[in-house]
Every structure is written in structure tokens, then in C-alpha cells.
Amino acid sequence: xxxxxxxxxxxxxxxxxxxxxxxxxxxxxxxxxxxxxxxxxxxxxxxxxxxxxxxxxxxxxxxxxxxxxxxxxxxxxxxxxxxxxxxxxxxxxxxxxxxxxxxxxxxxxxxxxxxxxxxxxxxxxxxxxxxxxxxxxxxxxxxxxxxxxxxx
Numbered sequence: 001x002x003x004x005x006x007x008x009x010x011x012x013x014x015x016x017x018x019x020x021x022x023x024x025x026x027x028x029x030x031x032x033x034x035x036x037x038x039x040x041x042x043x044x045x046x047x048x049x050x051x052x053x054x055x056x057x058x059x060x061x062x063x064x065x066x067x068x069x070x071x072x073x074x075x076x077x078x079x080x081x082x083x084x085x086x087x088x089x090x091x092x093x094x095x096x097x098x099x100x101x102x103x104x105x106x107x108x109x110x111x112x113x114x115x116x117x118x119x120x121x122x123x124x125x126x127x128x129x130x131x132x133x134x135x136x137x138x139x140x141x142x143x144x145x146x147x148x149x150x151x152x
Contacts, residue, residue: 006032006061006062007032007033007034007035007059007061007062008025008033008034008035008061008062008063008064008065008134008137009034009035009037009043009046009047009061009063009064009065010022010034010035010036010037010064010065011036011037011038011039011040011042011043011064011065011066011067011070011075011078012036012038012065012066012067012070012096013038013039013067013069013070013071014067017067017119017126018036018038020123020126020127020130021034021065021096021130022034022036023127024126024127024128024130024131024134025130025131025134027127027131028131028134028135035061038070038071039070039071039072039073040070040071040072040073040074040075040077040078041072041073043064043066043073043078044073044078044081047060047064047082047088047091060087060088060091061091062092062137062141063091063092063093063094063133063134063137063141064078064082064091064092064093064094065094065096065130065133065134066078066079066093066094066095066096066097067095067096067097068095068097068099068104068108069097069098069099075095075097075108076104076107076108076111079093079095079108079111079112079113080111083111083112089112092114092115092137092141093112093113093114094113094114094115094116094117094133094137095108095113095115095116095117096117096119096130096133097116097117097118097119098118098119099118100118114137115133115137117129117133
């Protein structure tokens with residue numbers, strides 16, 4: 001297992017949830033970099049290295065933590081775009097959302113999400129959930145060969 005720290009892309013329009021997620025990941029040293037974007041357009045710009053992210057380092061994140069309900073382009077559309085793209089489809093995507101709607105859960109899995117995590121309401125359970133998700137996808141999980149540039 002490669003214990004090297006990797007990059008995580010966090011797409012969440014809630015400043016509070018994003019801050020808690022970043023704190024949890026940082027507190028547990030689960031990534032060398034967490035890139036936070038506030039909507040689906042920014043998430044896709046990051047993944048495709050365009051717009052404000054045109055000059056970012058090459059390579060894909062170890063995991064994308066994706067909120068379902070975001071402005072401009074929602075999480076399902078970002079997921080659909082990723083899973084139909086040869087270059088992006090192997091990147092693990094975790095839906096990190098407050099939605100308990102069965103249709104959202106079903107649709108996410110139909111589109112190829114790797115995990116669906118409902119954000120806990122309390123601070124400590126939220127931090128623990130993010131820590132567990134981050135640890136699994138950024139450290140424990142072994143990606144397919146060639147899917148992630150190791151220092152990206």
C-alpha cells in the first residue's frame with residue numbers, strides 16, 4: 001500500500017459543511033491538498049484543467065467528495081460527466097450530502113457513484129464521517145493502475 005498523501009477534490013456550496021470537512025481532513029492528515037470548489041461548474045473546470053484551474057498541476061484527485069445539491073451544475077450532473085469520460089471515470093466519487101431522498105440515492109448509484117454518505121447533523125459525528133470517508137478513499141483504497149498520478 002502506498003501511504004503517500006494525495007489530493008482530494010471537495011465540491012460543496014455550503015461554507016459551513018466545507019469548513020467542517022476541511023477541518024476533519026486536516027486534523028487527521030488525510031490529504032496533502034484539499035481543493036474546495038463551490039459548485040459543479042468549478043468542479044468540472046478543476047477536473048478538466050480549464051478556466052481558473054487551467055494552470056493546475058496535472059493528475060487527478062484520489063477521490064471527489066461531491067455534494068448533491070449545488071448551484072449551476074448539481075452533483076448528479078458532475079457525476080454523470082465524470083463516469084462517461086474515459087479519463088475521469090475511474091476517479092472514486094463519494095456523494096457527501098444531506099439528502100436522504102431514495103431517488104437521489106438510487107440515481108447516484110445508477111450513475112456510478114462509489115459511495116453515498118448522508119452528512120450527520122451533529123459536529124462530532126460529521127467530523128468522524130468525513131475522517132472515515134477520507135481515510136478509506138485517500139489512504140486505504142488502492143486505485144486501478146494508471147488511474148491516478150501518484151504525486152497528484
